Amino acid sequence: MSSMKLLLKRDLWAIKNHIVEIKRNPKRLIIYLLYILWIGSLVFNSIIANDNAGGFDIPRQNAIEYISAGYFVLISILFIYNLIKGLHESSTFFNVGDINFLFPAPVSSKKILLYNIIRKTLLNLILVGFIVIGVLPLIIQMVEIEIEYLPYLYMSLVGFALTLEPLKFALFALSTRYNKKTLINNIVYLLLSIFIGFILIGTFREGNLLSNILDTLNDSRLDYIPILGWSRQAFLIPIVGYSFTRMLYTILIYLAVIILIFLAYILGDDYYEDVADITREREAKKRRKKGLDKGNNKIKFFNKKGNINVKGRKNGVWSLLWKSKVEYKRSDIHEYLSITSLAFLALGIGIGLYTQFRSGGFLIPTLTGGLAYFMFLMSARRARDSELSKPYIYLIPGSFISKILAISSLDFIRMMINGALLYVPLILITDLPFMNGFIYWLFLISFYGLNLASNFLIRVLFPDSLDKKALFPLFLMLQTIVLLIPGFIIGGILAAIFGGVLYMYLGFFISNAILISVFIFLSNRVFEKLEWR
Amino acid sequence: MLKVKGLLKDYKNVRAVNDISFDLEEGDIVGLLGPNGAGKSTTIKTIAGLLRATYGDVTINGHKNTSVDAKSNFSYIPEMPELYEMLTVWEHIKFIAYAYKVSNWEEKAEKLLRRYDMWDRKDKLSKELSKGMKQKVSICCGLLPDPGLYLFDEPMIGLDPKAIRETKIIFKELSERGKTIFVSTHLLDSIENLCKRVLVMKSGTIIADESVDNLKKKLGNNTDVSLEDVFLEVTKDE
Numbered sequence: 051m052s053s054m055k056l057l058l059k060r061d062l063w064a065i066k067n068h069i070v071e072i073k074r075n076p077k078r079l080i081i082y083l084l085y086i087l088w089i090g091s092l093v094f095n096s097i098i099a100n101d102n103a104g105g106f107d108i109p110r111q112n113a114i115e116y117i118s119a120g121y122f123v124l125i126s127i128l129f130i131y132n133l134i135k136g137l138h139e140s141s142t143f144f145n146v147g148d149i150n151f152l153f154p155a156p157v158s159s160k161k162i163l164l165y166n167i168i169r170k171t172l173l174n175l176i177l178v179g180f181i182v183i184g185v186l187p188l189i190i191q192m193v194e195i196e197i198e199y200l201p202y203l204y205m206s207l208v209g210f211a212l213t214l215e216p217l218k219f220a221l222f223a224l225s226t227r228y229n230k231k232t233l234i235n236n237i238v239y240l241l242l243s244i245f246i247g248f249i250l251i252g253t254f255r256e257g258n259l260l261s262n263i264l265d266t267l268n269d270s271r272l273d274y275i276p277i278l279g280w281s282r283q284a285f286l287i288p289i290v291g292y293s294f295t296r297m298l299y300t301i302l303i304y305l306a307v308i309i310l311i312f313l314a315y316i317l318g319d320d321y322y323e324d325v326a327d328i329t330r331e332r333e334a335k336k337r338r339k340k341g342l343d344k345g346n347n348k349i350k351f352f353n354k355k356g357n358i359n360v361k362g363r364k365n366g367v368w369s370l371l372w373k374s375k376v377e378y379k380r381s382d383i384h385e386y387l388s389i390t391s392l393a394f395l396a397l398g399i400g401i402g403l404y405t406q407f408r409s410g411g412f413l414i415p416t417l418t419g420g421l422a423y424f425m426f427l428m429s430a431r432r433a434r435d436s437e438l439s440k441p442y443i444y445l446i447p448g449s450f451i452s453k454i455l456a457i458s459s460l461d462f463i464r465m466m467i468n469g470a471l472l473y474v475p476l477i478l479i480t481d482l483p484f485m486n487g488f489i490y491w492l493f494l495i496s497f498y499g500l501n502l503a504s505n506f507l508i509r510v511l512f513p514d515s516l517d518k519k520a521l522f523p524l525f526l527m528l529q530t531i532v533l534l535i536p537g538f539i540i541g542g543i544l545a546a547i548f549g550g551v552l553y554m555y556l557g558f559f560i561s562n563a564i565l566i567s568v569f570i571f572l573s574n575r576v577f578e579k580l581e582w583r
Numbered sequence: 584m585l586k587v588k589g590l591l592k593d594y595k596n597v598r599a600v601n602d603i604s605f606d607l608e609e610g611d612i613v614g615l616l617g618p619n620g621a622g623k624s625t626t627i628k629t630i631a632g633l634l635r636a637t638y639g640d641v642t643i644n645g646h647k648n649t650s651v652d653a654k655s656n657f658s659y660i661p662e663m664p665e666l667y668e669m670l671t672v673w674e675h676i677k678f679i680a681y682a683y684k685v686s687n688w689e690e691k692a693e694k695l696l697r698r699y700d701m702w703d704r705k706d707k708l709s710k711e712l713s714k715g716m717k718q719k720v721s722i723c724c725g726l727l728p729d730p731g732l733y734l735f736d737e738p739m740i741g742l743d744p745k746a747i748r749e750t751k752i753i754f755k756e757l758s759e760r761g762k763t764i765f766v767s768t769h770l771l772d773s774i775e776n777l778c779k780r781v782l783v784m785k786s787g788t789i790i791a792d793e794s795v796d797n798l799k800k801k802l803g804n805n806t807d808v809s810l811e812d813v814f815l816e817v818t819k820d821e
Contacts, residue, residue, distance in 0.1 A: 056681050063678075064669040067708060071669075147667030151675070151724065154631045155682040156654035320649060323634045333665075 053161040057152075061169065113192040114290055119267035122282050124181065125210055129278055130242060136218030137225065137235055143170045143215070144329045153322045163318040167215045167311070174211040182207065189289070199288035202300060206284030209303035213277050216310035223317035226324040245275070254404065273299070277306055360385065367448030370456040378460065385460070391468050398472040402479030414476060415551065418490045422497040422558075450577035454570060458502040465498040486552055493555040496562035500533060503569035507576065537561040584609050584732050584763040585630065585657075590639035592625050592787075599625040601787035602639070607765055609731070612758050614774045615767040616814055617784035623767040624662055626784070627736045630765070631659040643732055655683065657732040660725035662740070662767075664717035666709035672696070672720050673705040676727060683728035695723040698749050715741040722750065733757065735766040739773050747773055775810040783817050791817045 072079055108116070143166040152162060182204070189195065225234040252266025253259070273279035283299040358379045364372035379385040383392075401413050443453060469491045477487040541557025585607040592600040600622045607613055617623050628634045630641050632649040646653035666675060676696070680688035696702040699719040709717060718741045725733065739747050747770075754764055754777050768774055781798070783791040791798060798813045 056678070059681070060667070060670070060674075060678055063671075063674045064667065067669045067671065067674075071708075145667070146665035147670070149633065150659075150661045150663075150665050150721065151667070151679065152682070153633055154654060154657075154659040155679070156651045157682055158651055159649075320635060322632065326633060330665075 053157045054165055056157070057162070057165045108192060110193055114286070115264050115268050117189055117192060117289060118282060118286055119264050121185075121285050122267050122272065122278065124185075125278055125281055126245075128214070129210075132214045132218055133221070133238060133242070136221040137231075137238060138222075138328075143167070144325050146330055146333045149322070149326050149329060153326075159321065160315060160318040163219070163314065163321065167219065167314060170215045171212055174214055175208060178207045178211045193289055195288045196291065197288070199292055202287035202292075202296075203285050203289075205300055206281045206287075206303065209284070209300070209307055210277060210281040212307045213303070213310055216307070216314040217277075220310055220313040220317060223314070223321055223324060227317065227321070248272075277303060280306070367446055367452045367456045370443075370446070370453065371459055374457075374460040378464075386464055386467050388464065388468075391464075391471055394468040395471040395475065398475035399479065402475045405476075405480045414480070414482060414490065415555070418494055418555070422494055425494075425497040425501050449574075451570065451574040454503075454573050454577070462495070462499060462502060466495050469495045469498075489552055489556050489559065492559040493562075496559045496566070499566045500562050500569070503566045503573065504533075507569060507573060533562075533565060536565065584611075584644060585765065586640070586642045587626075587630065588640045590626070590629060590641060591637045592622070592629055592634060593637045594625075598787055600629065603784075603787075603789045604639075605782060605789065605792055607732070607763050609761045609763055610758050611780065612754055612764045612766070612774075612778050614778035614781040615765060615784065616769075616771070616781055618818055620786075621784040622787040623784055624736055627659070627734050627765070627767055631657070631734055633659075655728075655730065657730050657734060658725040658728055659734045660721055660736065660738050662736040664714065664721040664741070666712075666717055666720060668710040669708060671706050671708055672701060672712070675709065675720055675724055676705075679724045679727050683730075685728050688727060691727060691729075692723070695726055698753075699723055699746055715743055715746070718742055719746055726753065730762075732763045733765065735764065735768075737768055738766065739768060739770045751777060771810045771814055781810075783814065785818050 072082070148162070153159075186203075221234065221238070225231040248269075249266055252269065253262050255262055273283050280299040280302045283296045284303060287293075287296050287300075358376065360372060360375045360379055364370075375385045378388075382388045397417070401417060405413055443457070446453070472494075473482075473487040473491045476482050477484055537558035539557075540561045541554035544553035544557040544560075545551060547553070587606070588604050590600055590603050591598070603626065615623050615626065625634060629636050630643075630648055632654065641648040643653040644656045646656065667678075670678065673692075676688070676692040679685070680692065685691070693702065696705055699722065701716065701719050701723065704712070704716065709720065712720065718738070722738060725735075738750060742750065751773065754766070757764060766774060766778070775795070778795060780794050781791070782789050795810060795813070798817065799808045
């Protein structure tokens with residue numbers, strides 16, 4: 051049996067087993083049904099859009115600019131995501147079974163690589179298919195397109211999707227095989243910084259913000275960026291018309307595909323060692339996500355080794371706090387500071403400077419609301435699950451409430467600091483009154499507190515990770531009713547009485563503080579119902 | 584069968600294996616012993632082609648260990664029995680049979696699975712198995728191709744007493760059929776009467792490469808001396 055056939059068979063067996071699993075446990079189907087519903091809604095939208103073609107009343111030139119910029123942003127995000135992933139874990143298409151069974155077997159390593167690149171690329175093509183389903187009707191609504199050139203649009207997307215996996219592998223293999231990880235990381239990050247810097251400078255220059263963004267994203271210099279710029283030009287052929295240059299760009303994408311596949315193939319010898327550790331790490335991460343493994347979910351940015359000194363010994367349950375400090379000190383900038391802290395500080399200074407020189411007063415409350423919303427959405431997904439899946443949490447003697455506080459307090463303090471790093475520059479740089487900044491800060495951290503305090507209840511309500519996934523939309527709806535409505539009511543009353551939007555934020559803080567207290571009280575009551583799994 | 588010449592393996596700044604050389608002949612059962620961090624697993628993984636040798640040569644039946652030809656001549660049974668989560672026990676066996684182009688594999692596979700009490704679990708997904716069962720599947724997959732050389736990395740960990748005994752019997756049978764077995768283990772009593780020769784590693788180097796009898800003689804030819812005593816004596820810090 052040929053190697054490719056063997057690998058294909060293995061994947062088909064796995065797919066068959068997934069189907070059998072669904073039959074045995076139909077709850078899994080809910081997750082897939084939700085995806086099907088989502089895709090269905092896209093298709094439905096597409097049908098409706100086709101019926102109402104030309105629905106938008108936008109001048110043609112503007113529509114083209116919107117489409118061109120939108121497409122460029124979309125593929126840039128995908129490209130940068132894959133590029134960064136490629137620097138760290140390009141081997142994601144392998145799994146631990148491959149390391150133990152496939153790699154030592156008499157199967158050519160190049161064929162294994164090629165098969166996996168093809169498999170992953172097929173998945174990328176499915177993703178591209180969704181983009182086409184979702185985006186094409188919108189484009190048709192916005193602007194008239196030349197149907198005979200439509201294949202160029204597909205070719206640009208397919209070409210783009212074909213580059214991702216070989217690029218990721220080539221980057222990864224080059225950096226690990228020849229011990230040039232730092233050099234290649236630096237080059238990639240430098241190029242990314244130039245690219246993002248170019249976009250930011252163009253966006254925040256003198257003039258209208260929206261037209262600045264559009265002008266920058268449509269800057270013809272961006273078309274010279276390999277793959278990204280070329281793909282955009284090829285994509286635009288059915289919209290702006292055929293030209294020799296655009297045709298050339300289409301050819302260039304496919305040349306890039308060939309070169310990248312060739313490069314990956316050359317590097318496809320002797321890569322087992324490079325991919326083994328990362329594959330195991332990824333598997334462990336996946337298992338932790340599913341709640342199957344008891345690992346540490348803290349992101350290791352610095353991966354510091356050696357001795358660290360954490361002042362003050364904690365006794366009993368509070369040793370959990372001490373443990374968190376040790377972990378953060380070892381894996382982060384500081385026990386109280388992280389990369390996120392720097393991001394918050396940069397955001398505070400950036401928004402501060404922007405609002406100082408430009409009229410952007412709406413930005414601060416919008417930013418606050420946006421961040422809080424993000425934390426709210428994260429609450430059902432991100433939990434201190436890694437801690438709760440360790441047996442010592444249940445074995446250490448001590449009251450449940452103190453365990454809850456000991457587990458959560460350092461995360462909360464870190465968020466308080468992050469919040470302060472966001473709002474202090476805003477207060478100092480802009481004319482934001484201290485009290486307003488303080489209320490925004492309270493509002494923000496109260497959502498984080500809500501997130502932390504609800505973790506224990508989520509674990510009791512949905513002890514099974516599958517339930518968490520399957521019932522997530524339902525849970526989110528419930529959460530919205532239970533958590534957000536009291537905030538809206540209290541905030542609304544306060545805003546109506548005192549006459550200011552700021553009181554809405556204060557109302558939310560009060561509501562959240564009450565809910566946090568209730569949750570911690572309830573968590574204390576339900577802790578004994580938690581199971582170590 | 585296996586020739587290791589001047590093998591050296593560095594991990595960033597750590598020398599895990601330091602210039603080791605040895606040959607294994609057909610029918611040998613050789614134990615690879617050593618304390619934690621001695622470089623045993625690294626040596627076995629490098630021989631299996633899962634790690635790149637920094638320097639040195641490894642050949643199996645005259646073929647470079649990373650070549651497809653060499654890989655047809657050995658089986659690797661890893662320390663951690665990590666399987667394909669979404670494949671059943673039988674599908675793992677089938678996969679190995681196809682990969683190694685094993686003829687009449689169904690019959691052989693059934694015999695192996697029955698020996699390890701896994702026949703009635705052959706349709707179970709690997710994710711539904713306990714660690715010991717996974718280890719049994721891993722061993723069965725390693726034994727199925729019937730190659731000339733077997734590389735076992737801690738095969739007894741997680742196995743129940745019956746499976747340990749079965750594995751020891753299988754080792755003997757394989758040796759009698761001229762197969763070479765290279766086994767790394769901490770469970771010294773499990774290989775005491777099996778291995779005629781042991782390699783003892785410490786800090787990446789081979790500090791002893793002799794027959795078990797010779798090593799025992801060095802400790803005064805006392806009949807009560809066990810492999811454990813020999814091991815502790817050889818590896819003790821000066």
